[in-house]
Amino acid sequence: MPSDDEGLYKPYGLAECPYSNRVLNPFDDPEHAKLYSELDGFVDMRQIEAKLDEAVRTRRAAFFLVSGEGYSGRTSLANIIMFRYWQLLKLKDALPVYRAGNLDNDHEKTLRDTVLGLRWEMLLNSSATTDAKLDGLFDRIERTEHPDPGLQQAAATLAGRFSPYGVCYEKVPSKQLLTGAIELFRKARAVVVFTREAYDHSMTFELTAADRQLFNRSGMVIDLSGLTPRQVKLLAEERWTGEAPYPFSPEGIEASFAPVYQTVGRQLRYLELLLCRRLIDYDSDERWPGPPGLFLDHDFLVREVPFLRRVMDGW
Structure with missing residues (x-):
C-alpha cells in the first residue's frame, strides 16, 4: 500500500477519497451541488424545486422540515435547498443566511434572535439603506424580551427592503418553533429550513401524521431514510x-x-x-x-x- x-x-x-463523509455546502464550494443526487427516490428534488419555484413566483416564503437520524444528510440537504433558492432568485449577491443550532425550548427568543441576526447580516453585506422608522422598529425589538407585535413586520421588511434570505434551524427541539416561524416568515421572501432528529429523546419532538399534514399545508416534510x-x-x-x-x-x-x-x-x-x-x-x-x-x-x-x-x- x-x-x-x-x-x-x-x-x-x-x-x-471521493466517499469522505462531509457536509455539503454549495455556498462554500459550488461543486458540492453536483454531488447531491436523488439516488432513485432518496430525495425527490422535483418536488423541492416546485416548492421553491412557487415561493419565488409568489414572493412568499418556502418552508421545509428535513427529518432523519444522525449522518442522514440533514444539513447537506438544507444547504442544497437554500442554494437552489438562491439560484432561482438569480441574485447577483450572496444569499443572506441565518443559522441557528444548539436550540432550547424558548422559541420566542429564538425567533427574536433570528430577525435581529438577519438585520445585522444584511447591514454588513448590503448596499441598501435603512431609515429612522425601521431603525426604531428594530431597536424596540432588541429592547423587548417578550414577543413584539412588530416582529412579523420586521421580517417582511427585511426581505422587501434588502434581499430575500434563508433561515436554517438545526435540530429543532419543539413544534412551537415550527408554528412560530411559519407565522413569522410567511409574508417574507425567504426559504426556511428546519432539521429534526428522528430519535426518541428529550431534545426532539414527535412528528405525528397530523403534524405532517398540518406542516404540508405551508411547506414540505422530507424524510431521509436509510439507503x-x-x-x-x-x-x-x-x-x-x-x-x-x-x-x-x-x-x-x-x-x-x-x-x-x-x-x-x-x-x-x-x-x-x-x-x-x-x-x-x-x-x-x-x-x-x-x-x-x-x-x-x-x-x-x-x-x-x-x-x-x-x-x-x-x-
Whole structure:
C-alpha cells in the first residue's frame, strides 16, 4: 500500500477519497451541488424545486422540515435547498443566511434572535439603506424580551427592503418553533429550513401524521431514510471521481449491503473503508483500471461489509 506522502488513493487516479463523509455546502464550494443526487427516490428534488419555484413566483416564503437520524444528510440537504433558492432568485449577491443550532425550548427568543441576526447580516453585506422608522422598529425589538407585535413586520421588511434570505434551524427541539416561524416568515421572501432528529429523546419532538399534514399545508416534510442496496450502488457510482469505471462489483454491493438499510453518511464511510482495505495488500505501481487487485469483487464485498458493520456498530 502506498504511504500517505505518495497518496493513499493514487492507484485509482485519485488525490483524495471521493466517499469522505462531509457536509455539503454549495455556498462554500459550488461543486458540492453536483454531488447531491436523488439516488432513485432518496430525495425527490422535483418536488423541492416546485416548492421553491412557487415561493419565488409568489414572493412568499418556502418552508421545509428535513427529518432523519444522525449522518442522514440533514444539513447537506438544507444547504442544497437554500442554494437552489438562491439560484432561482438569480441574485447577483450572496444569499443572506441565518443559522441557528444548539436550540432550547424558548422559541420566542429564538425567533427574536433570528430577525435581529438577519438585520445585522444584511447591514454588513448590503448596499441598501435603512431609515429612522425601521431603525426604531428594530431597536424596540432588541429592547423587548417578550414577543413584539412588530416582529412579523420586521421580517417582511427585511426581505422587501434588502434581499430575500434563508433561515436554517438545526435540530429543532419543539413544534412551537415550527408554528412560530411559519407565522413569522410567511409574508417574507425567504426559504426556511428546519432539521429534526428522528430519535426518541428529550431534545426532539414527535412528528405525528397530523403534524405532517398540518406542516404540508405551508411547506414540505422530507424524510431521509436509510439507503437501499440499489441506492448504495448509485451512490458509489455517482460519487466516483477516479479512473473509469468505478471499482465496485454492482452485484457485490447488492448482496453485501442488504438487508440493513443505513444512513447515507454511514454508507459513505463503508465505501471509504472498503477502498482502504483493498489497498492494504496492494503492492504495485500499476494503476486502475488494469490490475484486478484493485477491483472490489463480489466475494470481497460479501466478506468485508459485515465485518465493517461489526467494527462500526458503535459509530
